Amino acid sequence: AQSVTQPDARVTVSEGASLQLRCKYSYFGTPYLFWYVQYPRQGLQLLLKYYPGDPVVQGVNGFEAEFSKSNSSFHLRKASVHWSDWAVYFCAVSHNMGYKLTFGTGTSLLVDP
Amino acid sequence: EAGVTQSPRYAVLQEGQAVSFWCDPISGHDTLYWYQQPRDQGPQLLVYFRDEAVIDNSQLPSDRFSAVRPKGTNSTLKIQSAKQGDTATYLCASSRDKDTQYFGPGTRLLVL
Numbered sequence: 001a002q003s004v005t006q007p008d009a010r011v012t013v014s015e016g017a018s019l020q021l022r023c024k025y026s027y028f029g030t031p032y033l034f035w036y037v038q039y040p041r042q043g044l045q046l047l048l049k050y051y052p053g054d055p056v057v058q059g060v061n062g063f064e065a066e067f068s069k070s071n072s073s074f075h076l077r078k079a080s081v082h083w084s085d086w087a088v089y090f091c092a093v094s095h096n097m098g099y100k101l102t103f104g105t106g107t108s109l110l111v112d113p
Numbered sequence: 114e115a116g117v118t119q120s121p122r123y124a125v126l127q128e129g130q131a132v133s134f135w136c137d138p139i140s141g142h143d144t145l146y147w148y149q150q151p152r153d154q155g156p157q158l159l160v161y162f163r164d165e166a167v168i169d170n171s172q173l174p175s176d177r178f179s180a181v182r183p184k185g186t187n188s189t190l191k192i193q194s195a196k197q198g199d200t201a202t203y204l205c206a207s208s209r210d211k212d213t214q215y216f217g218p219g220t221r222l223l224v225l
Contacts, residue, residue, distance in 0.1 A: 009153075043117070043206075043218045044206075044216040046213050046214075049213065096211060099161070100158055101158065101214065104155050105154055105155050
């Protein structure tokens, strides 16, 4: 069965610093991978998605992620964090391009001013 | 383009009471999903529809939960006899076939 592990429940970074949020997936075959962000009292919003192809995927607001089959990872990165990035970030995997997303437990990002 | 709308935004119940959640997907989206998100966890898929047909409800606790989408547009998720373990946020999402899922703001349910 497919699964996603986000090992860091909470990450704190200073505004302007770089960011990496970790995601490890378990899937037999070719996964489709997603990063969503959830702001307080709001629904999830898609940051970026990986369909088989270029391993580095660009998303909105300066976010990018890199797929690694050898490491079973799909880490999210941003070069310079802004206070408005304060939110919960979820990694998800699907075997079917979008149906039946399996989410990780999320990583709360706190931004120090 | 209007997003996915859900109502109510909040619900507080005693155990054993019933509750219904309503979802209006983005116009033109044929696929609709219901997720349960317990506190400090990721969303977990309960059921999803293509038009009015249930495609997968294997994670829906069928003895107390039901979901319908009679005209292939709006959808209702109902809990017949709520338990404290049902306390969670219920999210609705919609998509055009297998494309990106767009989420509503959710309904936060507290069962006392």
